[in-house]
Amino acid sequence: MTRDSKGPDPQRSLTLLWAGRARGRRGPRPQLSVERIAQAAIRIADTDGLDALSMQRIATELGYSTMSIYNHIPSKDLLLEVVADVGAGKPPELDSTGDFRHAVRQWVAALWAGFQTRPWLLRVPLGHSSMGPHQLAWLDRLLQPLLRAGLVGGEARAAALHLTAVVRGQAQISIALTSAPPADEGLSRGEAELAQLLATFINPRDYPALAAVQAAETAADLAEHERADREAFPGALSFGVDRFLDGVEAWVAAKSHRRDNG
Amino acid sequence: MTRDSKGPDPQRSLTLLWAGRARGRRGPRPQLSVERIAQAAIRIADTDGLDALSMQRIATELGYSTMSIYNHIPSKDLLLEVVADVGAGKPPELDSTGDFRHAVRQWVAALWAGFQTRPWLLRVPLGHSSMGPHQLAWLDRLLQPLLRAGLVGGEARAAALHLTAVVRGQAQISIALTSAPPADEGLSRGEAELAQLLATFINPRDYPALAAVQAAETAADLAEHERADREAFPGALSFGVDRFLDGVEAWVAAKSHRRDNG
DNA sequence: CTAAAACTGTGTATGCCATACGTTGAGGTG
DNA sequence: CACCTCAACGTATGGCATACACAGTTTTAG
Numbered sequence: 163m164t165r166d167s168k169g170p171d172p173q174r175s176l177t178l179l180w181a182g183r184a185r186g187r188r189g190p191r192p193q194l195s196v197e198r199i200a201q202a203a204i205r206i207a208d209t210d211g212l213d214a215l216s217m218q219r220i221a222t223e224l225g226y227s228t229m230s231i232y233n234h235i236p237s238k239d240l241l242l243e244v245v246a247d248v249g250a251g252k253p254p255e256l257d258s259t260g261d262f263r264h265a266v267r268q269w270v271a272a273l274w275a276g277f278q279t280r281p282w283l284l285r286v287p288l289g290h291s292s293m294g295p296h297q298l299a300w301l302d303r304l305l306q307p308l309l310r311a312g313l314v315g316g317e318a319r320a321a322a323l324h325l326t327a328v329v330r331g332q333a334q335i336s337i338a339l340t341s342a343p344p345a346d347e348g349l350s351r352g353e354a355e356l357a358q359l360l361a362t363f364i365n366p367r368d369y370p371a372l373a374a375v376q377a378a379e380t381a382a383d384l385a386e387h388e389r390a391d392r393e394a395f396p397g398a399l400s401f402g403v404d405r406f407l408d409g410v411e412a413w414v415a416a417k418s419h420r421r422d423n424g
Numbered sequence: 425m426t427r428d429s430k431g432p433d434p435q436r437s438l439t440l441l442w443a444g445r446a447r448g449r450r451g452p453r454p455q456l457s458v459e460r461i462a463q464a465a466i467r468i469a470d471t472d473g474l475d476a477l478s479m480q481r482i483a484t485e486l487g488y489s490t491m492s493i494y495n496h497i498p499s500k501d502l503l504l505e506v507v508a509d510v511g512a513g514k515p516p517e518l519d520s521t522g523d524f525r526h527a528v529r530q531w532v533a534a535l536w537a538g539f540q541t542r543p544w545l546l547r548v549p550l551g552h553s554s555m556g557p558h559q560l561a562w563l564d565r566l567l568q569p570l571l572r573a574g575l576v577g578g579e580a581r582a583a584a585l586h587l588t589a590v591v592r593g594q595a596q597i598s599i600a601l602t603s604a605p606p607a608d609e610g611l612s613r614g615e616a617e618l619a620q621l622l623a624t625f626i627n628p629r630d631y632p633a634l635a636a637v638q639a640a641e642t643a644a645d646l647a648e649h650e651r652a653d654r655e656a657f658p659g660a661l662s663f664g665v666d667r668f669l670d671g672v673e674a675w676v677a678a679k680s681h682r683r684d685n686g
Numbered sequence: 687c688t689a690a691a692a693c694t695g696t697g698t699a700t701g702c703c704a705t706a707c708g709t710t711g712a713g714g715t716g
Numbered sequence: 717c718a719c720c721t722c723a724a725c726g727t728a729t730g731g732c733a734t735a736c737a738c739a740g741t742t743t744t745a746g
Contacts, residue, residue: 687746688745688746689744689745689746690743690744690745690746691742691743691744691745692741692742692743692744693740693741693742693743694739694740694741694742695738695739695740695741696737696738696739696740697736697737697738697739698735698736698737698738699734699735699736699737700733700734700735700736701732701733701734701735702731702732702733703730703731703732703733704729704730704731704732705728705729705730706727706728706729706730707726707727707728707729708725708726708727708728709724709725709726709727710723710724710725710726711722711723711724711725712721712722712723712724713720713721713722713723714719714720714721714722715718715719715720715721716717716718716719716720
């Protein structure tokens with residue numbers, strides 16, 4: 163480790179992510195470790211947000227000087243890669259019996275819940291962390307029901323990427339919209355008033371489809387909103403995932419039919 | 425405008441995003457404007473990346489002092505929201521004749537291309553920019569073919585969100601994996617060697633499905649890779665979008681059938 | 687018509703940040 | 717035992733966002 167050159171070096175990222183620290187080195191025994199540093203960083207981000215995450219903060223949290231951190235991690239960018247991987251945690255256990263759709267929905271719900279718990283994960287630039295051990299574990303878990311459904315290698319990989327991307331993207335958008343107003347000044351105008359303000363901008367001339375959708379929605383809106391709070395993930399996500407799984411199922415069926423007749 | 429309180433204030437975000445500067449104010453006529461500032465910021469991010477984007481840099485680029493910027497934009501976070509919206513640009517014109525799938529694919533390809541052109545857009549925290557005029561224009565454009573396909577309000581909105589999320593997420597992952605190695609030191613080991621290094625970590629014990637997929641892929645990999653470079657967007661994205669559209673089509677068909685028989 | 691008020695642009699200052707560099711001492715290795 | 721390597725530390729540097737006080741300009745109130 164020690165002093166090193168910078169720059170986006172995938173090799174370094176990978177070895178850092180996959181740890182496996184070699185023992186039997188010289189010098190004093192390290193008290194700090196990549197693991198401890200990452201844990202402290204996650205703790206800070208969980209409690210005070212990603213903006214509060216600084217090298218100095220980590221060091222004081224652990225009771226060491228700021229620069230000691232750099233003996234274990236060459237830069238903050240690399241640290242963030244590690245944090246993004248470790249912070250993802252372990253993937254859930256899925257029902258491997260029966261419907262592959264059920265398993266996939268379980269996986270989606272778990273990932274969604276993870277992003278709700280740690281919204282800051284969505285603000286960490288991915289870097290090479292998507293090749294970290296935890297990220298790959300999540301990917302592996304999702305691939306299993308997809309392969310079981312009848313997708314072949316490349317298709318399963320594409321479908322898994324699709325689902326990962328959907329949850330990531332939806333969570334990002336969802337969290338962006340749910341940033342709480344300051345609520346001081348006595349009257350904290352709710353989302354309703356905000357939506358109304360926005361509605362004044364959405365004139366049917368510039369946004370015909372949007373206006374149409376918005377007009378058609380005011381009716382059944384409330385009932386759906388209340389129901390959504392009780393679900394594992396919101397209706398918009400659910401609809402998309404279900405339609406995708408419909409398509410996957412049809413694709414597999416068509417493939418096997420092709421094989422039967424070929 | 426002038427001096428203002430901070431904090432995530434949706435109201436302020438929206439009024440800033442939707443501009444409409446009122447004239448007839450006191451004081452000297454402003455030479456700077458939110459528009460000019462945003463354009464300069466985009467220029468900087470395009471040429472030197474998001475990390476090079478600082479208030480000082482913007483100011484010197486425009487030939488003003490750093491603090492002048494704050495007379496027009498209360499904080500850098502708000503600036504980024506504006507930049508994220510303006511930087512998205514105008515949505516493409518879609519073929520409104522014929523197949524809705526074609527139009528959707530056009531839209532997806534355009535958004536994908538946008539993210540390739542401006543990768544830094546994916547690193548800007550969304551904030552409330554998703555309610556900016558440009559973002560809504562993109563959304564509106566996508567809603568049109570979806571409504572035409574036969575989805576009703578809520579479904580169309582969910583499907584549009586799904587597609588947006590997919591492209592965003594896939595682009596993020598894709599860009600994260602394509603960060604170039606420094607390529608100094610004579611031998612710039614390619615992605616191949618990197619993949620091989622990664623492969624040593626992926627043992628079938630911990631990652632059974634991944635290993636299976638990887639083993640099944642080495643064969644037809646090259647041909648597919650070469651073909652992917654000529655497409656508007658990569659095969660993984662295409663597969664997912666197509667399966668989703670299959671599901672949407674089936675859903676609409678089932679609905680109309682239900683109606684015919686109900 | 688005048689004076690106050692409001693606003694834009696400027697310069698300076700503060701405090702936080704990542705990180706380069708030099709030093710010290712610990713503890714394996716020859 | 718001598719040497720080498722490395723962990724932890726302190727200090728220093730340059731960049732950053734932004735608070736604050738000021739100067740000049742234009743609109744508006746009286």
